[in-house]
Structure formats: structure tokens, C-alpha cells
Amino acid sequence: MKIAVYPGSFDPVTRGHIDILERTSQMFDKVVVAVVHNVTKHALFTLDERKEMIKKSTKHLDNIEVECFSGLLADYLRQKEATIIIRGLRSMVDFEYESQMSMINRQLIPQADTVFIMSDPRYIFVSSSGVKEAALLGGDVSSMVPPLVEKGLQEKIKQIKI
Ligand code: COA
Numbered sequence: 357m358k359i360a361v362y363p364g365s366f367d368p369v370t371r372g373h374i375d376i377l378e379r380t381s382q383m384f385d386k387v388v389v390a391v392v393h394n395v396t397k398h399a400l401f402t403l404d405e406r407k408e409m410i411k412k413s414t415k416h417l418d419n420i421e422v423e424c425f426s427g428l429l430a431d432y433l434r435q436k437e438a439t440i441i442i443r444g445l446r447s448m449v450d451f452e453y454e455s456q457m458s459m460i461n462r463q464l465i466p467q468a469d470t471v472f473i474m475s476d477p478r479y480i481f482v483s484s485s486g487v488k489e490a491a492l493l494g495g496d497v498s499s500m501v502p503p504l505v506e507k508g509l510q511e512k513i514k515q516i517k518i
């Protein structure tokens with residue numbers, strides 16, 4: 357059984373991430389989405405909120421599991437008996453950062469490989485922080501995030517403004 361892990365902050369999940377999941381769910385027997393607490397990023401949504409948004413946005417895919425994790429990705433892969441790390445690539449800037457991360461992971465868990473998926477051209481400019489900034493400033497982000505994420509963003513904005 358080929359098990360892949362797709363790690364990321366997903367704060368929040370975007371249509372770009374969903375596209376990667378739709379494509380990779382066809383390639384592997386199971387894809388585990390690992391929602392990571394990234395200490396270097398200030399999150400808008402809690403880990404559980406992010407997990408629920410991904411679960412609901414991937415209801416149409418039957419081999420996706422969503423979990424929260426903290427710690428070393430290599431340890432998580434061992435725990436899940438996974439041999440593939442999925443990462444989306446949007447540009448050469450992503451590539452430089454991602455290639456370094458894949459080499460570190462290769463040292464930490466040599467039996468695992470990172471598989472890079474080029475973002476669909478429709479989502480090449482989309483990032484979670486871009487979406488958050490645009491939404492907070494009143495922009496329409498409906499083409500970038502699933503409808504339930506758009507709703508979640510509106511609710512967060514209301515809470516912030518109270
Ligand atoms: N569509 C839209 N956006 C995309 C995308 C796509 N296809 N692919 C990447 N992105 C965006 C994300 O939205 C995110 O945007 P943001 O910075 O505006 O939030 C950005 O690209 C990359 O972030 P993300 O995918 O969340 O990764 P990250 O860099 O925050 O985290 C981890 C990377 C979680 C995989 C890494 O930190 C990790 O493995 N942590 C565990 C600890 C560990 O093992 N460390 C050693 C390994 S080097």
C-alpha cells in the first residue's frame with residue numbers, strides 16, 4: 357500500500373491545495389494531510405478548524421485522511437508507514453526552499469521520497485497568507501478558496517472587528 361503524507365500549515369486550505377489533493381489521491385492508495393503547527397507563522401485558524409475545513413473540502417475524495425501533528429515530519433512518516441511526502445510547487449522560489457527541505461528529510465528518513473506536484477496554472481499565485489490579507493481587507497477570495505473557507509474567513513474577520 358502506497359501511503360503519502362501532504363504536510364503544511366493550511367491556514368487556511370486553498371483551492372490550490374485541494375487541486376493537489378485531487379490529483380495525488382489518484383496516484384496513491386492513501387493520502388494523509390498533516391496539519392502542522394508552524395511556530396514561525398502566526399495562525400488565524402486553530403489546528404482543529406484547519407483540519408475540519410480540509411475534511412469538509414475533500415469529502416468527494418475517499419482515500420484522504422486529515423490529522424494534526426507536531427514534531428518531526430520523518431517520525432510522523434514512520435508512524436503512518438508512509439514513504440512519500442507530497443509538496444506543491446508554484447515557482448522557482450518554492451523550488452529552492454523545497455529542494456533543501458526534501459534533502460533534509462532524505463537524511464532523516466532515507467526510505468521516503470518527496471514528490472513535487474506543479475500547481476495548476478489557475479492557482480500559481482495563490483498562498484494562504486495572500487488569501488488572508490485580501491479577505492481581511494474586504495477582497496473577494498471566492499476564486500481562491502472553497503466556499504466553506506470563505507465563510508470561515510468572514511466569521512474570523514467579524515470576530516477580529518468586534
Ligand atoms: N496552492 C496554494 N498555496 C500553496 C500551494 C498550492 N499548491 N503550495 C504551497 N502553498 C503555499 C501555502 O499556502 C503556504 O503559504 P503561506 O506561507 O502564505 O502560508 C506556503 O505555500 C508554504 O507553506 P506550507 O505548505 O504550509 O508549508 P510550510 O513551509 O509552512 O511548512 C512543513 C512546511 C510543515 C512541511 C515543514 O515545516 C515541516 O515539515 N515541519 C515539521 C518539522 C520538521 O520535520 N522539520 C524538518 C524538515 S525540513
